[in-house]
Amino acid sequence: MTQSVPFNLWWRRQILPGFGLSLGFTLVYLSLIVLIPLIALFMKASGIGVEGFVRIILSPRVLAAFQLSFSVSFYAALVNVLLGTILAWVLVRYRFPGRGLLDAIVDFPFALPTAVAGIALTAIYASNGWLGGPIQALTGWKLTFTPLGIFLALVFVGFPFVVRTVQPVLADLDVEFEEAAASLGASRLQTIFRVVIPELLPAALTGFTLTFARALGEYGSVVFISGNMPMKTEIVPLLIMMELDQFHYTEATVIAALMLVVSLVLLFLINGLQRWGKLRGHRA
Amino acid sequence: MEATRSIPISHPATRDPWTVRALLLILAVGFAILFLLVPLFAVFFEAFQKGFTGYLEALQKPAAQSAIQLTLLVAGIAVPANLIFGIAASWAIAKFDFPGKTVLISLIDLPFSVSPVTAGLVFVLLFGARGWFGPLLSAWNIKIIFAVPGIVLATIFVTFPFVARELIPLLQAQGSDEEQAALSLGANGWQTFWRITLPKARWGILYGVILCNARAMGEFGAVSVVSGHIRGLTNTIPLHVEVLYNDYDYVGAFAVASLLTLLALFTLLIKSLATRL
Numbered sequence: 001m002t003q004s005v006p007f008n009l010w011w012r013r014q015i016l017p018g019f020g021l022s023l024g025f026t027l028v029y030l031s032l033i034v035l036i037p038l039i040a041l042f043m044k045a046s047g048i049g050v051e052g053f054v055r056i057i058l059s060p061r062v063l064a065a066f067q068l069s070f071s072v073s074f075y076a077a078l079v080n081v082l083l084g085t086i087l088a089w090v091l092v093r094y095r096f097p098g099r100g101l102l103d104a105i106v107d108f109p110f111a112l113p114t115a116v117a118g119i120a121l122t123a124i125y126a127s128n129g130w131l132g133g134p135i136q137a138l139t140g141w142k143l144t145f146t147p148l149g150i151f152l153a154l155v156f157v158g159f160p161f162v163v164r165t166v167q168p169v170l171a172d173l174d175v176e177f178e179e180a181a182a183s184l185g186a187s188r189l190q191t192i193f194r195v196v197i198p199e200l201l202p203a204a205l206t207g208f209t210l211t212f213a214r215a216l217g218e219y220g221s222v223v224f225i226s227g228n229m230p231m232k233t234e235i236v237p238l239l240i241m242m243e244l245d246q247f248h249y250t251e252a253t254v255i256a257a258l259m260l261v262v263s264l265v266l267l268f269l270i271n272g273l274q275r276w277g278k279l280r281g282h283r284a
Numbered sequence: 285m286e287a288t289r290s291i292p293i294s295h296p297a298t299r300d301p302w303t304v305r306a307l308l309l310i311l312a313v314g315f316a317i318l319f320l321l322v323p324l325f326a327v328f329f330e331a332f333q334k335g336f337t338g339y340l341e342a343l344q345k346p347a348a349q350s351a352i353q354l355t356l357l358v359a360g361i362a363v364p365a366n367l368i369f370g371i372a373a374s375w376a377i378a379k380f381d382f383p384g385k386t387v388l389i390s391l392i393d394l395p396f397s398v399s400p401v402t403a404g405l406v407f408v409l410l411f412g413a414r415g416w417f418g419p420l421l422s423a424w425n426i427k428i429i430f431a432v433p434g435i436v437l438a439t440i441f442v443t444f445p446f447v448a449r450e451l452i453p454l455l456q457a458q459g460s461d462e463e464q465a466a467l468s469l470g471a472n473g474w475q476t477f478w479r480i481t482l483p484k485a486r487w488g489i490l491y492g493v494i495l496c497n498a499r500a501m502g503e504f505g506a507v508s509v510v511s512g513h514i515r516g517l518t519n520t521i522p523l524h525v526e527v528l529y530n531d532y533d534y535v536g537a538f539a540v541a542s543l544l545t546l547l548a549l550f551t552l553l554i555k556s557l558a559t560r561l
Contacts, residue, residue, distance in 0.1 A: 016463055017473030022376035026388070029369045033440055034394055037406035040416060044409050083315060090312040094305060102313065104556045108320050111548035111555075113502025114400075115522040116541040119529050120323040123330055123538075130322060156319065188300065217399030219505035220522070224529065237401040237505065244405065244509060249414060256402040263397040271390070 038260070045257035048250055056254045064231045065239040065255075072147055072235070073215035076154035080211045081204050083155075084162025091163070092170045109159050114220025121153050122224040145227030150235060153222045154215040161214065162207030169203040169277065202277030206270055213266040216259065327545045330538035342539035350516045351524035351540065354432070358507075358520060359500040362439040366496055367489070370447025375481070378455030379463070389452065395444040403441045404509025407434055430512030435520065438506040443496045450492030454485055491558045498551040502544050 045053070056062060091103055109117065125132040125143040132143050143149045173196070181191040219237040226233040234242070236259055243252035300308070332339050342348065373392060377385060395403065409415050411428035421428060428434045462484070466476040482489075504522040511518040519527060521544055528537035 016379050016460055016467065016476075018375060018477070019380045019382075022372040023380070023382070026369065026373040026376050029372075030388075030391060033437075033444060034391070037410055037441070038394075038398070040409050041402070041406045086308055087312045087316070090308050093300075094309060096309060098313070100556070102316055104552055105316060105320050107552055107555060108324065108548065111498055111551045112323075113498075113504060113522050113541075113544045113548070115504040115525050116327060116502070116544050116548075117323065119525060119537055119541060120326045120330075123534075124322055124326045130326065131318065156323070159320070213397060217397075217402070219399065219401050219508075224526075237399050240399075240401045240405065241505075241509065244408070249409070249412075252405060253409060256399070256405050259399055260402055263399070267390075267394075267397045 041253060041257055041260065044253045048254065053254055056251050057258060061230055061234070062239065062255060065234050065236045068147060068234065069216055069236040072150050073154060073212050076151055076158055076215050077208045077212040079155055080158050080162045081208045084159065084207055085166050085200065085204055088163050088166040088170050092167060106163050107160050109157050114157065114218070117156060117221040118153065118224035121156060121221065125149060125152060125225065144225055145229070145233060147233060149225040150222050150233060153225050154218060157218055157221050158211035158214050161210040162204065165203045165207035165210065166200055169200055173199055199280070202273055202280055206273040206277060209266055209270050209273060213263060213270070216262065324545065327538055327542050330534055331542040334535050338535055339539050342536040345536070347515055347519070348524060348536070348540055351519045351521050352543070354519065355501050355521045357432070358436050358439050359497055361436050362443055362500045363493060363497050365440055366443055367447050367493055370451050370492060373448045374451035374455045377452050379460050392448050393445050395441055400442060400503065400505025401509055403506040404438045407437050407510055429510050430514065431518060434510035435507050435518060438510045439500050439503055442503050442506050443500045446496035446499065447489070447492035450488050450495070451485060454488040455481070458484055487558060491554065494551055494554050498547055501547060
């Protein structure tokens with residue numbers, strides 16, 4: 001960083017006071033609130049040794065929770081990529097009354113506290129609920145207390161991610177590309193698949209990964225609709241909570257440490273995808 | 285498709301056919317109504333099941349009142365703490381160049397990647413009865429876990445990045461020419477900060493504070509781990525929603541939840557106003 005800036009410019013910037021104070025405070029606060037607690041988690045988890053770690057992770061209940069969390073989060077992220085891209089497309093390309101309102105309510109799942117989302121979704125998807133009743137009558141599917149209910153909750157909480165990552169890229173995408181494709185004889189469908197979708201791919205993948213990461217860690221909106229049955233509807237964050245309630249601190253710590261590693265890997269993936277998206281933007 | 289290809293003028297390839305437009309529009313609006321707005325209406329519908337008096341009664345119960353007070357107290361500590369941090373971090377990052385800056389920015393965003401349950405757990409491991417500082421705290425008779433300080437710490441953790449991530453790009457975009465001009469005209473550092481930087485960044489600060497506050501008042505998972513759910517003592521509004529719901533007091537649960545829903549709507553309103561500015 002420092003080397004890339006000419007020395008006289010760097011020195012000029014240092015004319016502003018408060019560098020030591022602001023950076024010092026930032027580092028101390030960051031360490032106290034975030035870094036030391038997270039390091040404590042890893043130290044505690046590594047304290048039990050490889051054998052104990054493996055024994056806890058490979059227990060049937062933990063494996064079932066991981067399998068459920070990963071699969072339901074994956075499907076929720078997948079559905080959100082499709083719906084989110086369609087919504088971003090509609091918001092950017094079409095003009096219709098109520099567009100501003102639609103744009104504003106996309107963020108509603110981010111603004112609504114997870115516990116409120118949890119009880120509201122449970123109420124509407126219950127067998128006697130506004131949506132759960134008709135759906136059960138039509139398809140016979142029970143939504144609450146099943147993985148399907150968890151899936152619906154995760155689609156809800158992760159919904160804004162894909163819209164908000166794809167929307168700006170789509171807005172920046174010049175219609176001239178599509179005109180060029182059309183003038184060269186491409187059909188609308190060919191233009192969409194060969195020109196538009198490749199341009200949106202980095203943003204859509206970023207949105208997918210963000211939704212997936214959020215879904216893996218989600219607790220509040222799921223806990224009410226899932227029914228919390230071990231081996232059946234118990235997601236990983238809920239399992240950590242159950243272990244804590246029984247004072248199984250070692251088990252809770254090991255599971256949480258593994259989840260944190262997964263989150264960090266996803267974070268690196270998201271950073272990589274964003275850099276790829278930026279490169280694509282510059283190349284165009 | 286054949287028609288599209290043979291008459292490119294009436295169906296230019298940059299415009300979707302009206303059937304596609306109508307279909308996508310109906311899909312998007314229908315989904316938004318069923319999936320996003322129905323839960324919103326459900327909260328208020330359930331809250332007013334026993335009429336307006338039932339709604340007010342539910343909110344006036346002592347347990348609800350103490351939950352509201354605790355939530356205000358926790359947000360009142362967590363939001364200013366993260367505001368000061370956000371201002372310090374954005375000043376350091378936007379106004380100066382130093383090695384490791386990108387790493388620092390990533391670390392500031394880190395709490396967003398941590399599951400709320402894990403966020404609560406780390407503080408139990410540090411300050412719980414069997415945690416690192418457990419023996420020390422019990423010797424001094426200080427209670428952090430299953431008490432208000434733990435709730436504050438967990439809330440600060442989950443809302444940590446909000447103000448900083450709004451302010452860093454804003455201050456970076458504004459540059460430091462005006463600050464340098466103020467300094468060269470004889471202002472000292474704090475004068476420059478109070479009179480130049482702060483007024484320029486006020487909308488960004490307001491927006492960051494409102495987002496931070498919405499999350500601080502609504503946080504459930506992390507607070508749930510450290511609170512111990514002691515009624516009247518360590519129940520915040522979201523935790524009280526859970527308690528009432530599990531007691532089958534649906535009107536009470538949704539009435540208290542409606543307060544947080546109104547806060548969410550207010551936050552959305554500010555956001556759409558801020559993006560239009």
